[in-house]
Amino acid sequence: MPDPSRRSERSRRAILTAAMELVREVGYRKLTIEAIAARAGVGKQTIYRWWPSKAAVVLDGVLAAVNEDPHDLSLPDTGDVAADLRGVVRAIVAELDDPELSGTTRALTVEMQDDPEFAEMVRERLLGPQLRAIADRLRAAQEAGQLRADVDPAVAVELVIGPLYHRWLLRTAPLTPDYADTVTGLALRALAP
Amino acid sequence: MPDPSRRSERSRRAILTAAMELVREVGYRKLTIEAIAARAGVGKQTIYRWWPSKAAVVLDGVLAAVNEDPHDLSLPDTGDVAADLRGVVRAIVAELDDPELSGTTRALTVEMQDDPEFAEMVRERLLGPQLRAIADRLRAAQEAGQLRADVDPAVAVELVIGPLYHRWLLRTAPLTPDYADTVTGLALRALAP
Numbered sequence: 001m002p003d004p005s006r007r008s009e010r011s012r013r014a015i016l017t018a019a020m021e022l023v024r025e026v027g028y029r030k031l032t033i034e035a036i037a038a039r040a041g042v043g044k045q046t047i048y049r050w051w052p053s054k055a056a057v058v059l060d061g062v063l064a065a066v067n068e069d070p071h072d073l074s075l076p077d078t079g080d081v082a083a084d085l086r087g088v089v090r091a092i093v094a095e096l097d098d099p100e101l102s103g104t105t106r107a108l109t110v111e112m113q114d115d116p117e118f119a120e121m122v123r124e125r126l127l128g129p130q131l132r133a134i135a136d137r138l139r140a141a142q143e144a145g146q147l148r149a150d151v152d153p154a155v156a157v158e159l160v161i162g163p164l165y166h167r168w169l170l171r172t173a174p175l176t177p178d179y180a181d182t183v184t185g186l187a188l189r190a191l192a193p
Numbered sequence: 194m195p196d197p198s199r200r201s202e203r204s205r206r207a208i209l210t211a212a213m214e215l216v217r218e219v220g221y222r223k224l225t226i227e228a229i230a231a232r233a234g235v236g237k238q239t240i241y242r243w244w245p246s247k248a249a250v251v252l253d254g255v256l257a258a259v260n261e262d263p264h265d266l267s268l269p270d271t272g273d274v275a276a277d278l279r280g281v282v283r284a285i286v287a288e289l290d291d292p293e294l295s296g297t298t299r300a301l302t303v304e305m306q307d308d309p310e311f312a313e314m315v316r317e318r319l320l321g322p323q324l325r326a327i328a329d330r331l332r333a334a335q336e337a338g339q340l341r342a343d344v345d346p347a348v349a350v351e352l353v354i355g356p357l358y359h360r361w362l363l364r365t366a367p368l369t370p371d372y373a374d375t376v377t378g379l380a381l382r383a384l385a386p
Contacts (some may be wrong), residue, residue, distance in 0.1 A: 029307075106306050107306075109306070109362070109363075110303050110306050110307070112363065113299050113300075113302070113303050113362075114222075114303070119363075119364060123363065123364070123365060127363060127365065128365075131365070151375075151379065152375075154366070155356070155372075155375060155376070155379070158355075158356040158359055158360060158365075158376075159352070159355075159356055159376070159379055159380075161355075161356075161359060162351075162352075162354075162355030162356030162357070162358060162359040162360075163348070163351040163352055163354075163355030163356075164355070165355060165358065165359045165362075166351055166354060166355040166358045166359065167351060167355075169302070169306075169358075169362070170302075170305070170312075170316065170320060171312060171316070172316060172320065172321075172324070172351075173347070179348075182344075182345075182348060183348070183351075183352070186344065186348070186352055186383040186384075187352075187383065189382065189383045190379040190380065190382045190383035191379075
């Protein structure tokens with residue numbers, strides 16, 4: 001006897017895979033629910049039953065990709081906060097500088113501006129966990145006396161991520177590994193005990 | 194005899210005034226070239242002769258508002274770089290937190306993502322001069338030995354502006370005067386000689 005919940009899960013995965021393939025092939029702007037449905041072999045109504053919009057499907061596709069590798073989220077703790085932070089900041093810069101990944105992130109950022117409910121979904125499910133993972137590593141360094149304890153870890157994270165984000169979104173200058181290290185070094189100096 | 198260049202200048206100002214009034218009244222998204230033309234008492238073709246898009250008209254309206262008060266751009270130099278920077282960062286936070294101004298800035302940021310030529314126009318004419326004004330003040334403090342000299346002033350600016358911008362665009366937490374001061378204090382610590 002076929003198991004309907006397993007069939008649902010299979011369709012859900014097929015839809016997310018199709019969405020991520022298509023976003024790479026045609027870009028977010030040209031992506032349509034119709035094309036996702038056709039590629040996944042499901043009806044449009046199946047997609048609309050589970051997701052309110054194209055943006056929500058792509059967000060779930062991004063989340064599925066991130067969650068395949070949960071180590072993407074929690075930072076290593078080698079005991080050397082400078083090295084650990086430098087590593088994650090370089091990884092973020094590489095991701096932002098990847099034209100394929102970056103196009104999707106840009107598109108989701110634009111959607112957030114137009115759709116407050118979607119913005120809340122992105123903050124809760126993608127952005128919040130990513131920022132908290134870095135904040136947790138900085139808090140551990142505060143508790144170990146390696147960073148001053150009187151800075152809110154969430155603010156400390158913004159000090160590192162904000163400059164990258166500003167340069168990336170406004171394209172004011174190139175995002176390079178050198179720039180990643182410069183920003184990390186400045187933030188660590190601000191946070192030094 | 195009527196002076197055609199003076200008449201042109203009068204139409205240009207009427208168009209920019211109408212655009213800024215309408216953007217406040219109906220918001221950027223609902224703003225149309227038709228409505229701007231009607232309010233300014235000109236034909237649509239007059240607008241399209243001078244501007245390629247609604248975004249370009251609004252950018253010129255914002256620039257006209259900024260340039261009415263050129264002191265908005267260059268920072269005061271009281272000799273106390275901490276006080277001068279704190280003042281400009283508080284002003285930026287107040288502007289970003291103003292729902293009316295902020296809506297237009299958000300809309301222009303979104304347009305920049307979709308239109309590389311427009312993005313270049315914003316960087317050259319609005320964003321670049323604003324960032325350089327802060328960089329110039331920080332460079333003067335470097336030359337006076339008040340800040341370490343081995344940080345590119347443009348990077349130093351991103352260290353202050355980036356966190357505000359990230360919090361503002363992604364709405365991760367409230368933008369308050371306290372937050373402005375916290376970020377200024379952290380950046381100054383990173384830049385201390």
